[in-house]
Amino acid sequence: MSDLRERAEALDSADELAGLRDLFVLDDTVYLDGNSLGALPRHVPARMQDVITREWGALRIRSWDESGWWTAPERIGDRIAPLVGAAAGQIVVGDSTSVNVFKAVVAASRLAAGGRDEILVDASTFPTDGYLAQSAARMTGHRIVPVAPADVPAALGPRTAVVLLNHVDYRTGRLHDLPGLTAAVRGAGALAVWDLCHSAGALPVGLDAHGVDLAVGCTYKYLNGGPGAPAYLYVAERHQAAFDSPLPGWTSHADPFGMTPGYVPAEGSVRGRVGTPDILSMLALEASLDVWEGVGVEAVRAKSLALTDFFLECVAAYVPEGRVTPVTPAAHAERGSQVSLRCVDADETEPVMRELVARGVVGDLRRPDVLRFGFTPLYVSFADAERAARILAEVLEA
């Protein structure tokens, strides 16, 4: 056995989170695509069978009250809250990330002081954030200024209303400086809106501690909520009373069953709701969150860094020189929970990933030249990391 395989075994033996893997349905593939779709927690099918057959099938309409369907968006928001460093009452679950980006950017632009007409957007953002910010700007009379996150402090000024940033870059895996950038944005009198899709559930976020204004995130990556599980919206308590949603649906009304023609917004996180919540997807997410029972995000972060360190070491040891280059920063402070490798020969990217999948290593790619490997600390092992790097080397040598 190679030195690295022995190291992997030792690291797995010492891993305090190793037992969590048994909470998930996994097979003998190395699943490094949990940053795209998290694996299925084992207990979810039985829970969903109960939701479908008893709550929907037998109780039917009564479940809106008796099974707690009506309050699910804010209840599940409060379950996500500790994972992103938020006190209860500030997160509501529902709609897609895209829809929540629209809510957050429009609402933030309305919260901003008058006369500020610029919305700064991470120039390398996941596309949907940029498209929705553009639509928000068009509809609120702002203009979009694309800025690399590192250049945000220099771009801030008296015209800046809102800054929309990604906590972790979906392509490169770079972790941006949420505390520092938030402080700079707020110091300039603007509002910071963060997209947590690629960080929540993989590393500490500290929304409250760092004074973030608004945030959105998906729940189907490191939170394992299921395909297309509903996203969430965080509105810091200090902004809730003035939060003015562009999507004021009936379920965010102060008296939804009064069915009055005039809109009167509810207090608190409920104000971020829109229409009738998609209960099946939402309750699958709620059940999935049970795997976090007793798990601290700090421990998850420590394992994530150890895993990605080890994977990078294995890649350096195994992969023929000059074939791939790590894009993800080596510095821990700048690394999310994924490792992106650039294929020096871009044409190799698609065939290499296809062959990796065929050999039981599932990652994905971002065109034109990035192989992307996500490390979900709850169920990825050090042996997985070693095997992935070894098979990548075999594929590149073939």
Place this chain on the structure above:
Amino acid sequence: MSDLRERAEALDSADELAGLRDLFVLDDTVYLDGNSLGALPRHVPARMQDVITREWGALRIRSWDESGWWTAPERIGDRIAPLVGAAAGQIVVGDSTSVNVFKAVVAASRLAAGGRDEILVDASTFPTDGYLAQSAARMTGHRIVPVAPADVPAALGPRTAVVLLNHVDYRTGRLHDLPGLTAAVRGAGALAVWDLCHSAGALPVGLDAHGVDLAVGCTYKYLNGGPGAPAYLYVAERHQAAFDSPLPGWTSHADPFGMTPGYVPAEGSVRGRVGTPDILSMLALEASLDVWEGVGVEAVRAKSLALTDFFLECVAAYVPEGRVTPVTPAAHAERGSQVSLRCVDADETEPVMRELVARGVVGDLRRPDVLRFGFTPLYVSFADAERAARILAEVLEA
């Protein structure tokens, strides 16, 4: 046995749709709330078990292609299309009805000819439509004019951009004249947007035949898609090329995996998509639609009218004079698939419905004084209608 009970038995024996009841999970309650949450089709739990354990659990990320997740929104839209009289390629499923109202009203206002600055909204609309139309108007520089549907023709003018109407009034059960009103709206050079929540699956809609411009609807009432199942958006083919969504998410991009910073909309119904589709809720809906195999909406409509006629007859025969008044029109051309009864003594409304539910007749209420009974022709029998009226009479006599 009373004459009406015998009549019910005979009507059920002659009912060609009676066998469909066996496709649903029902018990000995009379379920007249399918216009709020449709009953569970029997085969859905097994299908969802497969979706969760095999498609999510075993195939994971591969299911976006291999299990057809990616194309589900437009595929399921095409399944709904024949139920609302639309040719394929014009309906896409996703998001809540509220979010789709926003998309439709904003997009319609952008499709309207320049200089038109009024959006007419059904004055008795389900509240969320009014709230979202108000937000759309605020963000596009239009003004809202509330108008009773019957008064729409007189209110139309050179300033009218868009008219947002409900096909069936959620409170009264009144069916509005979709063909006539659509023709009037289009004749005035405006666009007609219809909300089909309370009509789709219960009666013919004829979107294409009547030249409707845009439409939205939910899927958890007469379409039995499950609690909070995703809604749908219809954009008539002639408008698709110019359809300009206020929520241009990445999944409506012409090349979603190109992940380019500039938004280029896809062709066709896909343009109405926003974010990642909520697969679990969406596939439960898709499975639920199987109950329509071989069922014509015309036959459903005929049974619906026979059921509500019969229920009104039983109410007239059984219920003590002067206690409830039908609000739903007697004329077939003006009746949806529900019967609303106004309690002459409004204070009785809540206790009467509570007692009805306790005695196994499930309807709901709309404050302050409306008892609402929905008749889903796929699973409600004439015996149900007779029993509901009889027990209502007993409750009112008690």
